[in-house]
Every structure is written in structure tokens, then in C-alpha cells.
Amino acid sequence: MQTAISSSDRLSSRGPEPSRLLVVDDDSAIRTVSRLALEYSGFSVTEACDGYTALSWLKSHRFDAILLDARMPGIDGFETCRQMRERLGMDPVPIVIATGLDDDVSIQTAFDCGATDFAPKPLNWQIIIQRLRALIRAREASIHLNGRSLQISSMLKTSSEAVLTMDRNAVIQERKHTEKLPEAVKEMFRPGCAFFDVLPVECSGRVAKAWENAVNGDSIDEFILQFGANGSDMNIQGRFIAGVENEMLCLLQDQTEAFVTERKMYELAYVDQCTGIANEKRLISELTLRLKQERDNGPSTVLIRCATSDFQEFEPRLGRSGLNKLACTIVSRINSRVTKFAKDTSLVLSEPPLVARISESHYAIALSGDGVRGDNIEELAQSILSVLTNCVEIDGFSCPMDWKIGIATSTGTTSPDALLSATAYAIQSGLAVNGNDRIRFYNSGVQENIGRAMELERLLRKDIATGALEVYYQPKFALSDRSLIGMEALVRWNNLELGPVSPARFIPLAEQTGLIIPLSHFVIETVLDQIVCWREEGSPAVPVSINISGHHLNSQTIVEELMAGIEQRDIPCHLVELEVTESIMIEGAGRALANLHELRENGVRISIDDFGTGYSSLSYLRELPIDCLKIDRSFVNSIANDPTAHAIAKAIITVGHEVGLHVIAEGVETPEQLTCLKDAQCDSVQGYLTGRPVDRDHFDIFFGGYVPRSTH
Template sequence: MRGVYFCMRIMLSLKNPKIPARQGDFMSRLIKAIAVTAALGIPFLLPTVLIAGAWTAAPLALLESFTAWIPILIFIVGSFAYRKETLSEMKLTQKKERMATSVFEHITEGIMVADSLQTIQYVNPAFSSITGYTEEDIVGASPKILSSGKHNREFYDNMWSSIRLRGSWQGEIWNRRKNGDIFLESITITAVKESADSVAYYIAVFKDITVQKQLEARLRHQAYHDTVTGLPNRLLLNERIAEAIQHADHNRRIFAVLFLDLDRFKRINDTLGHSVGDQLLKTIAERLVSCLRGSDTIARIGGDEFVVLLCGMAHAEDSVAIAQNMIQSLTSPIFLGRHELYVTVSVGISFYPNDGRDAHTLIKHADQAMYRAKDQGRNNYQLYTPAKEDHTPQLLSMETSLRRAIANEQLHLYYQPQFDAATRKMIGIEALVRWSHPDWGNIPPSRFIPLAEETGLITLLDQWVLREACAQLKRWLDEGYSPLPVSVNVSMLQFRQPNLGPFISRVLADTGLPARYLEIELTESTIMSNPDVTLQTLHELKRMGIRISLDDFGVGYSSLNYLKKLPIDTIKIDQSFVKDIPEDANDKAIVQTIIHLSQNLRLGVIAEGVETEAQLQYLQSQQCKGIQGYLLSRPVPHHEITRFFAS
């Protein structure tokens, strides 16, 4: 319009006396025609027609004066320029319309448009593909035709309230297809208004997420459940115990943790194979579950180990009754094919809060009670009793003997090599304490280490091990063997000592061992017991040049956010995650995650408890750098470790 108006102004402003009257009539008619067409909104269509008519209607005398045509030529140029501009805009608009139509027809999300009365006006092909309703079926109907009946009135009231207040709603709705199938959709509903108070129509865009949700549920189940028995695994168990602690604290209640270990299961598994062993585990799990209440949790945390969480108990005796029922449930034979199998179970019981205030401690104490049940002849239960309060003659005698053994240096160290997973060359050594009693024979660390912790002897024991390991490694270096780091475990009690740094510094000075060849191993529980003090101590050790290793990784409760702040060098994967790979999918996933985590944090990683070639091959496939276990070497005396130096 602006172009036409401009041309008209130019033409009216030009007054040429040479134009005859007939020509003036033509100009008048032309201007009137332009004005009329402009008023009708189509000024760009008629100028060429009028110009063509001018050539036929105007007398030839017009050609005699070229200047008489200047206004017309100006108009022609302006008209064609405006027409070109307007046609370009039309083409762009048409292109956008074609594109919008194409998107509407081919988008994979379903689209439904309803008017202000919620009557369906339009749907796209994806809508029909998802719901089964054709356009002919659905146009003119109400969206309620899709209702599944799984949502109550309050759900829809909240949805429409959000649309009215915010102009849109986004969420998930269960709807019904034409064939009656229920499906879950992720949907966004938007109200398009024609004025502030008036809705012109509603647009719903949705997609079918039924399969996606089923996959997510399956993956979550796999992450939190044992693949063999279908029972919860360690991750879910820890979550349940954390919830039980909160509930118990709020309601001033107690709960029990039962540690179950199948007696002689390994012999059946090794003799008849893993297939029979897995079937046996399934049957045992079913029998144990039948003894529990709906509020209880039973988890499989290892090959033949189960942990039961008993919540909502009025009396501690309730857990004893359940333990007895579980023991009784396994007394009858289990028939698998042609095999008639007998399995018994030893049970240890700990209580919250008396026997521990976190999952790790409760499970550990229940485990210790379970070993007491095995010592009592298996196939029975035992309640946890702190060693320092146990005044049986054997424990008192053992405590006295251990104190004497530490004071008189009657203990000795064994050394277990750590190997490069790819080359199988020794890359480090872990020092492990052993006790050979003159009357009782070899006492396993699982017996005297907890006793040392309970009685406070663990600090003296740690100090003896540290000094002896440093002295032995220095002797090897002096004999010309290749320098390799030696790892020494430090207990929580020893780590909390304010003089730990000066003591280690004095040991290194006395033995002459360079600090770079000493590695201190700490458990997750030790590190997380007091994070602020831990960081200070760790940085002190690092400034001395000592290496730090995080032992038994995965069984504690370290925060990944906190882990990245720790000045550690190596992560050690706990053997409980290694022993069932590659058969156990959950353990494989955990091991893979720890390896990738260590790689991303640029830390070394060593898998403990490697006993089979299959385990080694899986660890190699995941680029695990280091391994430690019976496959390549058991712990050996100091005079036998030298052959690994030579090789």
C-alpha cells in the first residue's frame, strides 16, 4: 500500500502542460482505478492490466511526447517493485504453511487440537498411530474417549487448574487405545487464547512412553536385585536399613539385622556346578522368604550369604523366633533333578541401636555373631556380644595371648603380591599379619583382628606391622631387588591417633626406607568416620611422600562428591564384588563402574580376591590395571616373595 500511495503522490505532483485533454482523462481514470484497487486490498494485481489498456486506449499522439509518459513510467516501476516485494512475502508465507503442514503430518508425537468446548477438531497421523483412532473416528468427540479410568477426579481437577492458571500442563497420563490397551503417555497441554479471558483452542502434544517406562523399571530392578534369586542386593539393603534407622529413631523402636551363611554350600557348588548351585539358591531363597513378614527384607549379598532386615519388632525375642523358623525351613531335603541335597544355615543377629548405628556396623556385628554360630557347630543362631564384654575363658585367654604375642614379637608377616593384570608382573606387595599360637595353632585374622579392635590392642598391632614391613622392604632393597611399594593396613583407631604422622616418620627414619615405597591402606569407614580430620591427616601423609590406598571400596558409604577431594592414589575393589564375576551381572556392573570411576579420577585400581581365569579375563576386558588374589599367589612368607622379584 505504501508503494502505491507513493507512486500516486508522485503522479499527482507532476503537472505537464503538454499532455492533451484525452491523455489527462486517461490519467484520471488510471488514478481512480489505483485508488479503488488499493481500497480493495489488491493494488498489486491490476496495474499491469491498466497499463496494457493504456497502450490500446491512448492515442498514438502520446508517443510524440516522451515526457508525457514519465508519470506512467514512474507508476509502472513502483507497481512492479511493490508487486515483486509482495509476491516474495506470499511465497515465504506459503513455504511456511507447507512446512507446518509437513511437520504436522510427519512428526512422531501425537497432536490433538480441541476447541474451547473441548471438542476434538484436528488430529495428526501420529495420533492415529498411537491411539488407533482415525481422524473420522475422533473428530467431534471429547478427549474423554481416551480415558483409561486409572486417574481419579482430583488428578484431572489439578490438571485443568494448572492449565487455567499457567496456560499449560505437562505430565504423564494413562490413556486407553481404541483396542482397549492401556498405555502411558508423556503429554503437554497448552491453552491458546484469543483474548485475555477467552480460550480459542487447546493443543495436546504427546508420545507413548510405555516401553520406555518398562525398560527403566527393568533396569532399576536389575540394579537393585540379585540376578539369580531375584532378592534385593546390597545396594537396596543399605537403602532399606537407612530408612529403618530413620523410622526407628522417630518412633523409638528397635530392629534386627540377621546375617545368614549357608553351611557347606561351596562344596555343592564346586561338585555339581554353578547351574545346580543357582537352582539351589533359588529354592533356598523361596524357603527363607516364606518365613518372613511383608515388612521384612531379605537380600543376597554374596555367593552363599544373605542378610535379613526385621523391622517393626516389639521385642528382640521376635527376631529369635524368625531365625529359628528360617533354620527349620532348611532341614528338609531339596530335590533338584536326581540330586537330593541337604543344606543348613548359621545365623548371627545384631540389634539397632545397641549393636550399631549404621548399616556397615550392624552387618559386621551380625557377621561376627554368625561366625560364633559356626564355632558352636553350625545350623544355629547366635546374638552379637561385644568381645570386650565376653568373659568366656577362651576369649580372655586369647586376649592375654595376643597381648603377649605383640609385646614379644611372636607374630609374623606374610606378603601377598599385587600384579599387573596385563603382564602378570609384580607391581606391589601387601603386608598381612599372621598369628601361630603354640597351643591353638594358626588363628585366622578374622578371629584375632576383631578381638584386637574391641580390646584396643589394634593400635599396638598396627605399629608392629608397620615397623616390620618397612624394615623388611628396606632389607630387600639393600639386597638389590627391584624397588616396589609395600602396603600396610591402618585401623580406624590407629588412624585417629594425633601422632600418626610423627610415628610413621620415625619408623621411616629408623628403618631407612624412603617414604615413596610405603603405601597406607585405609577402609572407606575409616576415611568417612571424621571427614575433616581425615583430610588433614591424609594431606600430612601425602606431604611426607607416602602413597594412600582406599581399601574395600564399594562396601562402605563414601560420598562420591567427597571422594574426589581425597588425596588418594589407588582404589581397591572389594573381593565381595569380584568373587561372583563374570556370572553375577550386578557384581559385573559394580566392578565396571568402579574401574571407570578410578580411570576418570586418574587413580590406580586393584581388584582383590581374584581366584579364577574367568575373573581375570573380565577384569582385563575392563582395563583393570592391577589384581591381587589366589589365582596368581596366596600370601607367602618373606623368603618366598623373592621369587616374584626375580621373575
């Protein structure tokens, strides 16, 4: 008998769950050798000394293969094999009978009893192991094929989607559940019709690609069919999957209402609700794309910021509705000048001009083109300034405003925030253009402001290195019983020279200067140490969430470092939660998404922060490694008085629950908001109403006043 197994054989059988073998032989020495040889090759082995014991094992355990001796006392291997097959039923578990009998009758008897294969004694373990692996793979393939056939059959009976059965030429053979589709769409997809002949021309290309991938078995790609006069009256989501017996299935589902909801979410997140133009988030998103194109040798971008400090002075006379009218008038005037400029100038723009409202009294215009030049932009700025400084009449009141314009080009700029900041710097301290003190370009004359930023960076770097920052903790409470279910760790900076510095100021600075990773390390180590401290004090164990930037999440070592810190302190992984933004989850840049998958597989919880302010595609939620959604405070702020915000928040909660996610609302500040969220069946809340961020020494009030409940 050969017992030497190569290291490659042993390594190749490693996996998350080793194959389970039942070895049946009345000779204990043979069983021991068998177990050692098979376990060395990565199998999990159970022994039985006779047929009765083996049959008993089958009652309570499942095996991937059975190695059975033919000659045993009591019932022999042939009878044991026959009874095993009766008990296994339709499960094709491989049974290999080992026998020293090599006559044709013994071999035929083995197969007649249900054996999958036989092996002559003495056993050659190199051959046996390879044979067992091949048989196990064949069984898995058989189970998969049978399961797929049953799955497709069940899907055709119970699917919530309309199902079209087609041949390989995409001709519809039959259809089921088409009552779930709009009547007009249903009539298009009749048996006998060629599927591609009735599609809208504009979407046939991507549908054809999805068909090709499904036919070739490369992937299952979803596609959207848009029908109607304006191309979006009806939105049907579809996908192709391979059926059985050379058939293809097309699954169609009416997603019109979901698209309307997503469009409303987009408008709420990216459109200024007062004027209907782009808001700051949309501007930043657009600038991000344009700057990326510029880095790829694309056209340059110019940003013009128009600012007035007089806007709020009119509220006592005009009220909020009057201020809204004033804002709309301002936008109308800017749009008229930008439209005329784009039409009349010889300048070729690579993208349509984008006008955005970035605050109540600040507006921005983004222009991109190969020929964007200072003289053209100065002409536009003069034109805008002249129309804005004309007095506006609102409800019988005159509203004179003093405007300043700051202009910055994208040359040398690496981020939208830097470009926006440059326009602000220009307004505050730039040089006048041709004697006009109200129009200012950003240039080297703003070094004083840059010097301040460099000083802020120096102080931040020093305080991170010395551990001078603090971590505060804000509690999270279940809405059902107000129990404490977790907390969010928030970094705070109180500098000896500057005093308290807002996170809105130093976090972006850390991102821009590369300090975000050492800052994150500081927060993580502080939080992990604090979890241990609370444990030693006997405080209840609840999850602590940590905000992680895309830069840190995309690093090579974050998984190893975080897991090492958790393991060294013997902290249960589910007590650590990472909060990431939507853009990281959607784009999956670099290693970020892979790192998230690995962390979640290790038990670390993942939460999407500020949900609803990024891409907010509902379809990706079930694909990503997430446990929790945090509804952005912008929805919560207006949930009690804005029906649209209330509907969107409720939609997020409903969809989150449908895909098994915990949903928490952040920024809860009023009892009315709390009531609305409870009525919408939100799981938990976080905000000033239920608990402000406090340092570690003052968090005991939350431990003492509430009974913690695990969210794991």
C-alpha cells in the first residue's frame, strides 16, 4: 500500500469546507492508514468498523463520498452498498468498493449493488485520492444541473417577473406572467415574434450585448427598456438566462415606479429645491468628472462664483417665499447671460455650461472647452455682474444687492473642492480685473491664505503624531424600545493655538494632504482600546462605528491592520462597524470594495453613511457587502414638513428592509422627526435629540439609562 502523498495534492484539496468521507473497513490498521492518507490530502474522514455502523452514520450525517471494504463480517460490503443506495435515494453520493477480488463476477456484483467504482487491493493512494476527487466533482456537477432544472421550473411557476421563453434565434416561443407588465408592452412580446424586432432602437445595442453574454455563459447582465413618447413613460428591467434544452429565458419586470422614486431621490439630492438648478453636490460631481477628463488630456475648466452678502437682509420684508422668488430671479438672470454667451461666442465648449446654487447667496458657473480664455471669461463675468447689480423688485419691494465674482481655472487643480476654494479665495483676497474690484481672478496674490492652510496642516500633523486629538461617541437607539444599540466614534480637534477646529475644516484638509490615514489609525486604535476599557469596567458591549475614508479603505494593509488590532484585544468582530460613503461602494475603486468584502467575511459590520446623497441606485444594495443604511440628515431635516422628503425616507427604509439591512436615521433633532421615522418603521436613530456626542468619560449616562440590545 502506498501512503506518500505529494504536497501539491495536499494543498489542492484545501478549501473552506473539506470533502467529507466515510471509510468502512473491519481492519482497524487499514482504517488508520486510510484516515491518515486521506486527511493528509485535505479530506475530513469518519470511520466505521462494519456495515451496521456505516448505515447508522448515514442516518445522522451527510458524506461526499464513501470508501467501502467488500469483505466484512456481518453484512458484507456488497449488501452494505445496496442498503446505502436505498437510504441515499436520489443523492448520487459516490461509493467506491475496495476489494481483493478481481474476477468479473465480483466487479459486476459491486456495480449491481450501486457502487460508483471499485478499487483493487492493496490500495494505491495516489490513484484513490484522484479518483475520489473526480467522483465528488461529478456528483456536484450532477446536483447543480438537477438543481438548475428544478430552479428554472419553479421560477416559471412562481416568478414575480414576466418570463419569455425563446429559442436561440430570440424568437418568442411562449410567455408567462405577462399580466405583470403594462398592457402596451405585453402586446409587443407575443409568441412567434422576434424579440429584437420590437425593441426601441436606442436600447437594442446594450440588449444585444446582454444576449450575447448570456448565450455564451459569460455573465447575466441587466438591461433597461424604455417605452413611451418621451422615452421614460415605462421602464422595464430585463435579463437573459440560459434555460434547459437549448432554450433562453428573458425575465422582465416593470420598474417604472422605482425609476420615478430614484428620479425624485436624484432631484432631492442633486437639485436645488428652490430654483430647480443644480446644487453644490451636483456641481462637485460634475467638476469631478471634468477634472478627470482634463487629466486625460481633455479640455480645461473655468469656474465662476457669484456671491452676495445682502441676501438674508431681505427676509424680514419678503419672508421665505419672497426670498425664494428672489433666488429664482437671480438664477433667471444668470441663465440668460450664460445662454447668450454660449450661443454668441466663438468659443467651442466641450460640455454644456452648468449653473449651480452652492448656498443661498452663492452661485457658480462651470465652463469647459479647449479655447476657454481669460478675455472670454472676463467678458461673461462683466455681463453677469451688470445684470445682477440691477435692482430686483419682489412683491413691491426693491432688493438692491452688491455682488462680487471670483474666477479660477482648473490648471494645476486636483479636486473640485480646491477649485471651489480658489474662487472663494479670489473673492476674498484676489486681484481686481482691469480696475473692477468686483471681478477677481485667483492667482499667486492669494499666498497669504495658502500660508494659513499650510500652517493648519502643520498643526494637524503635529497633533496627530502626539495623540492630541480626542474621540467622542454619539449613541444610537432602537426606535422600538429606545434601547442603546451602538455608537458612532467622532474625532474632535481642540488645538492649543487655534482652539476647537471644526471637522468640516480639518477632515477635508487631512484628505487633501495625505494625513487621513494616520488620522484614521489614531481613531481606530483609540476606539479599540476604549472597547476593551469598557469591557473591563463591566459596561454593556455594543457596536462602535468608525468612519473610514476612501483613501484608507483603498490601502493594501487596512484589512491586516484592523483584524490584527481586533484579535490582539480579543474583541468580537461584530462590535466593530465601518461607515463608508456611497461613492466608495458603487465605484469600488482599486482595492476598496475587495477590502470591504474581506472585512465583512471576517465579521466586521459595514454601513453606508449619508445614504441618498450619492448615486443612490436601489439595485446595487443586494450585491454589496453591507449590513446597515444611514439615511442622510438632509432627508431627516425636512421629513416632518416635506411630503417628498417623507416619501423618499420611507422608500429607503422599505427597500433597506426588503434586502435585509438595518436602517438608521442620522441628524434627528426634533420630536416630530422622531415620530415620522417611527411611523415609517425605521429601525434606529441618532442625533442631538437622543444624545449629543460626548467624550468617553461622559458616555456612562447612556450605558446606565438604557438596556443595550445587539444588532448583530
